[in-house]
Amino acid sequence: METGYTVEQLRVAAADAVRAPSLHNVQPWRFRLRDGGIEVLLDPRRGLPATDPSGWGARVAGGAALFNLRLALAVAGNPATVRLRPYPAEPTVLARLVPDLPRRPTPTEQNLHAAIHRRLSNRAPFWPDPVPADTRWRLGEAARAEHCWLELLIGVSAVTAFAEIARGAHRVLERDPAYRAERLTWVRAEPAPDGVPALAGGPQAEPQDLLPSRGFGGAPRAPGRDFEPEPLVAVLGSAGNTAVDQVVAGQALQRVLLTATDSGLSVSMLSQPIEVPSAREQLRMSLGRFGTPQMVMRIGFGRPGRPTPRRPVDETLDLPVHLG
Numbered sequence: 001m002e003t004g005y006t007v008e009q010l011r012v013a014a015a016d017a018v019r020a021p022s023l024h025n026v027q028p029w030r031f032r033l034r035d036g037g038i039e040v041l042l043d044p045r046r047g048l049p050a051t052d053p054s055g056w057g058a059r060v061a062g063g064a065a066l067f068n069l070r071l072a073l074a075v076a077g078n079p080a081t082v083r084l085r086p087y088p089a090e091p092t093v094l095a096r097l098v099p100d101l102p103r104r105p106t107p108t109e110q111n112l113h114a115a116i117h118r119r120l121s122n123r124a125p126f127w128p129d130p131v132p133a134d135t136r137w138r139l140g141e142a143a144r145a146e147h148c149w150l151e152l153l154i155g156v157s158a159v160t161a162f163a164e165i166a167r168g169a170h171r172v173l174e175r176d177p178a179y180r181a182e183r184l185t186w187v188r189a190e191p192a193p194d195g196v197p198a199l200a201g202g203p204q205a206e207p208q209d210l211l212p213s214r215g216f217g218g219a220p221r222a223p224g225r226d227f228e229p230e231p232l233v234a235v236l237g238s239a240g241n242t243a244v245d246q247v248v249a250g251q252a253l254q255r256v257l258l259t260a261t262d263s264g265l266s267v268s269m270l271s272q273p274i275e276v277p278s279a280r281e282q283l284r285m286s287l288g289r290f291g292t293p294q295m296v297m298r299i300g301f302g303r304p305g306r307p308t309p310r311r312p313v314d315e316t317l318d319l320p321v322h323l324g
C-alpha cells in the first residue's frame, strides 16, 4: 500500500483498539489520521490526576490500544510499521503507524485478534484448578515477544510475600481522600459509556482476602465463594521506565491478556503495588529482576465475567473536517 491508511481502515481498527483495558475504564486515547499514518494520542481530558498523576496508567492503556490496532491492521492484510513517541515536541502522541508491505496475517495474529472482543477483567474468585505448564509458557512468550518479561510467582511463600506488598500499597493509596473520591466518580450504578459498572467490579472485599481489591461497588459474595487460596500471580516488567517503556509494556500487557483469553483463562489486574513507588521497588527487589514492574495480574479459570462499556468509536477519532 503506497498511499497510506484510509479513514475507513482507521475506523475499523479503532473499533478494536478501544476494547483495550484502562485504569477505571477511563479510555484515555484518541486516534487520528495524519499524512497517511494512524496516530495514537493521549486524551488530556481523560486523565486521573489523583490516581495516575505521572500518566503511567494512561501510557500503559494507550500501549494496549496500540497493540489492538496493530492486530486489526495485520488481520486486514495491511500491517503497520510502528514508531513510538515519534514527535519529541508532542509527548501526547504515543505512536505513529504507517503501512508496511501487505501480507497475510499469521495464525497467532488471527487468534489474538479474535480474542479482543472476548477479553475482559474478571474480578470474581476463580476455580482452584492450576494453569497448565504449557499455557504458563505461552504467557511468558507473549511478554517476551513484546520486549518485556513476565514473572510467575510460584509457591505459597512467594504469593504471600507479594500479597503483603500489595496490601501495604493498597493501604497507602486508600489513605488519600482524593484517590478514593476519584475512584468513586468512575463507579457506575447506571448504564454509561465509560467507568466500571458495579456488576463488573467484583465482589466486596472481605477481611480474609489474600489480595487487595479496588472497591468498585460490588455486592457481597455468595457464601463459600471465597477467592482461590493459591492464585497464579504474574508480574509484567519492562527494561526501563521511560514513557516509551510504558507504551511498550502496554503492548506486552495486551498481548499477555489476549493470549490468556485465547487459552480460556480469566484475568484481573491489580496495580496498587505499581502505583506506590516504594512498593514497586520492593516488588522488583523481591523478584530479583532488572527493569521495572509495570503490571500485576491474577490469572486462572473463572466463570464468564461481565464486560465493561466503551464510548462510540467516532468519539475517539480526530478526522480531517471534510472527512468527519
Ligand SMILES: Cc1cc2nc3c(=O)[nH]c(=O)nc-3n(C[C@H](O)[C@H](O)[C@H](O)COP(=O)(O)O)c2cc1C
Pocket (backbone or CB within 6 Å): 019, 020, 021, 022, 023, 024, 025, 056, 057, 058, 060, 061, 119, 120, 121, 122, 123, 195, 196, 214, 268, 269, 270, 271, 272, 306, 307, 308
Ligand atoms: C494501567 C491499568 C491499571 C489497572 N489497575 C487495576 C486495578 O488495580 N484493579 C482492577 O480491578 N482493575 C485494574 N485495571 C483494569 C481496569 O479497571 C479495566 O481494564 C477497565 O475497567 C475496563 O474493563 P475491561 O478490562 O473488562 O475491559 C487496570 C487496567 C489498566 C490498563
